[in-house]
Amino acid sequence: MFVELGLGTVISQFASHEWSQLSIDNAGCIIGDQESLSRLTSIATIAAKWYAIGAIIITLGLSIGGYIFFSNSPKSYVVWDGPLFLLSLLTGISVLLVPIWSLLEGCNQVSSLYTFRFIQGIVTSISVWIAMLFGANLWALSISSVTALICALVFIKRRYWIFSKTVFFYRISGPKISWCKNMLPMQWRIAVSWASGFFIYSLFVPVLFRYHGPAIAGQFGMTWSVVGVLSIVSSSWLSPKIPQLAMLVARKKYDELDLLFWKVTKIIMVITVIMALAIWSFIYILNNINYPLASRFALRLLPPLPTGLLLITQVLMISSIPFSSYMRAHKQEPIMALSVLAAIMVGLSTVILGKYYSATGMAFGYLIVHIVIIPFIFLIWYRRRIEWHSCNEPI
Numbered sequence: 001m002f003v004e005l006g007l008g009t010v011i012s013q014f015a016s017h018e019w020s021q022l023s024i025d026n027a028g029c030i031i032g033d034q035e036s037l038s039r040l041t042s043i044a045t046i047a048a049k050w051y052a053i054g055a056i057i058i059t060l061g062l063s064i065g066g067y068i069f070f071s072n073s074p075k076s077y078v079v080w081d082g083p084l085f086l087l088s089l090l091t092g093i094s095v096l097l098v099p100i101w102s103l104l105e106g107c108n109q110v111s112s113l114y115t116f117r118f119i120q121g122i123v124t125s126i127s128v129w130i131a132m133l134f135g136a137n138l139w140a141l142s143i144s145s146v147t148a149l150i151c152a153l154v155f156i157k158r159r160y161w162i163f164s165k166t167v168f169f170y171r172i173s174g175p176k177i178s179w180c181k182n183m184l185p186m187q188w189r190i191a192v193s194w195a196s197g198f199f200i201y202s203l204f205v206p207v208l209f210r211y212h213g214p215a216i217a218g219q220f221g222m223t224w225s226v227v228g229v230l231s232i233v234s235s236s237w238l239s240p241k242i243p244q245l246a247m248l249v250a251r252k253k254y255d256e257l258d259l260l261f262w263k264v265t266k267i268i269m270v271i272t273v274i275m276a277l278a279i280w281s282f283i284y285i286l287n288n289i290n291y292p293l294a295s296r297f298a299l300r301l302l303p304p305l306p307t308g309l310l311l312i313t314q315v316l317m318i319s320s321i322p323f324s325s326y327m328r329a330h331k332q333e334p335i336m337a338l339s340v341l342a343a344i345m346v347g348l349s350t351v352i353l354g355k356y357y358s359a360t361g362m363a364f365g366y367l368i369v370h371i372v373i374i375p376f377i378f379l380i381w382y383r384r385r386i387e388w389h390s391c392n393e394p395i
Helices: 007-019 034-071 081-095 098-106 110-133 139-159 161-169 179-201 204-212 214-227 229-250 254-286 292-298 304-328 336-389
Strands: 022-024 030-032
Touching: 007 022, 007 034, 007 098, 007 179, 007 229, 022 034, 030 034, 030 161, 034 081, 034 098, 034 161, 034 179, 081 139, 098 110, 098 161, 098 229, 110 139, 110 229, 139 161, 179 336, 204 214, 204 336, 214 229, 214 304, 214 336, 229 254, 229 304, 254 292, 254 304, 304 336
Parallel strands: none
Antiparallel strands: 022 030
């Protein structure tokens, strides 16, 4: 995340705007407006350079940092250096493919891409199981990475080889996208927003561990993983629609844009609320039935009260995500300041309330911050929507 700095999201949004005038024919060739194609290839060039440097940084950083860390750890019989260096190299190589995934998603190839990721996930999981079964130990991680890379290369070669050659290797004369002028204003705001979120969510477990011990910290970590399922499910509904939102913005079909936006938002909210109620009910039942297995499982999770507070907060947060995506579809990121403010507020509430009131206080503070912040996101969306849609200038 700290090497990418939000560029993948920016690439997808900018590519979607250009793809509104382009398409792929039966032979796999890109057809349509040549100026849009020229701008798309310039986006690909920027992405390729950025992630090439990022791959080097990640490979060296993981290798050197990992070596220093494990060298100063307690000695053991485990041979870690070979697996570490190979996995670092393979991770760097996988980063080189990120521009392709971002461009394909931005170019509305979501159905094919997500089908591939589903198959890739199954194949790589099987490869790990087989590797562990035959005693690969730490090398199993590298085997999984190699399998994932092979799947990716086969997918690109069979389905998007001409597309990839066109956007990455063909230089088409025409207008270009400037990273500094066009993409950076959005990218640095997204990077700040994401970094703020990263530091927020990384504080919860360490604070509880520091002041209340490993048991409550482990319960929070397990519960947080369960609560995080809500975000995963909601993103599975929203992510495939993001390129369509951006393309409708580029074509200035605002009525269709709003129709799609509200349809997806309603679906996400209904599913999220139902799942949140189901999760809380399940945990409540676990804590109130006299059955040994249920009791042991309940001890690994937070009690119903803090869990309920976390679930309510997650529902509120998910309700704002479509609105953020709607604004990003206009190649804008107007909620950065709110993200930073939320990070500061959650950070303070986590340390103070977590220290004195444990997980319940921490969850309560997390909820209050979102009750304060999220209405401002809706307000910004409302005002920016009126401003952008009443403007005659192209977005």
